[in-house]
Amino acid sequence: MSELVFFCGTMDCGKSTLALQIEHNRSARGLVGMIFTRNDRAGEGKLSSRLGLVTDAVEVEDGADLYAHLVDHLSQGRRADYVIADEAQFLDPGQIDQLARVVDDLDLDVYAFGITTDFRSKLFPGSQRLVELADRVEVLQVEALCWCGARATHNARTVGGVMVVEGAQVVVGDVTGSKDEIGYEVLCRRHHRRRMTAATARAAALAPDVLPVSSG
Numbered sequence: 001m002s003e004l005v006f007f008c009g010t011m012d013c014g015k016s017t018l019a020l021q022i023e024h025n026r027s028a029r030g031l032v033g034m035i036f037t038r039n040d041r042a043g044e045g046k047l048s049s050r051l052g053l054v055t056d057a058v059e060v061e062d063g064a065d066l067y068a069h070l071v072d073h074l075s076q077g078r079r080a081d082y083v084i085a086d087e088a089q090f091l092d093p094g095q096i097d098q099l100a101r102v103v104d105d106l107d108l109d110v111y112a113f114g115i116t117t118d119f120r121s122k123l124f125p126g127s128q129r130l131v132e133l134a135d136r137v138e139v140l141q142v143e144a145l146c147w148c149g150a151r152a153t154h155n156a157r158t159v160g161g162v163m164v165v166e167g168a169q170v171v172v173g174d175v176t177g178s179k180d181e182i183g184y185e186v187l188c189r190r191h192h193r194r195r196m197t198a199a200t201a202r203a204a205a206l207a208p209d210v211l212p213v214s215s216g
């Protein structure tokens with residue numbers, strides 16, 4: 001029986017590394033995967049992990065029909081034995097429904113990988129739909145740690161090193177080195193609520209007479 005599995009967690013929890021591992025294990029057994037991704041850090045049409053591994057993938061465009069893509073692919077006599085969808089939080093809910101249909105109507109396993117919540121600790125629409133539809137949800141427990149050492153469960157966005165809680169849901173981090181550089185950092189819930197990043201905590205430690213603002 002084929003299934004739709006959602007592997008989820010924070011940033012830095014090893015999702016893409018596991019996606020590449022699944023791809024490697026199945027390739028070694030002679031199976032051929034259809035790999036979808038969107039906004040990967042390595043650029044369009046790539047699935048990469050922070051450990052430096054990378055493979056080619058199909059970049060999912062706005063409005064693309066993933067079920068129709070598979071049907072086209074198979075009807076041309078090409079192979080796809082399973083499907084991997086990385087950065088699945090960036091897919092729209094309709095595309096998640098199409099992945100469920102790939103499982104049910106084409107009888108292929110679909111392994112989706114994604115961040116559960118955004119920098120405001122709200123579910124991404126794609127991740128919400130996966131939680132609703134998946135046969136199985138696996139929370140990855142590769143320990144991403146907050147600067148305090150606690151398990152990191154939340155994603156923070158920083159602008160110029162300061163945590164923000166407003167802005168567009170999807171902004172890919174830049175590495176331009178400008179003072180308004182957008183970055184991401186994983187935090188425990190306590191420090192996400194207090195908006196205390198590693199940089200803020202370091203600054204507070206260096207200036208002990210200035211107490212960090214607590215939002216309670």
Ligand SMILES: [Zn+2]
Pocket residue numbers: 146147148149150187188189190191
């Ligand atoms: Zn913490």
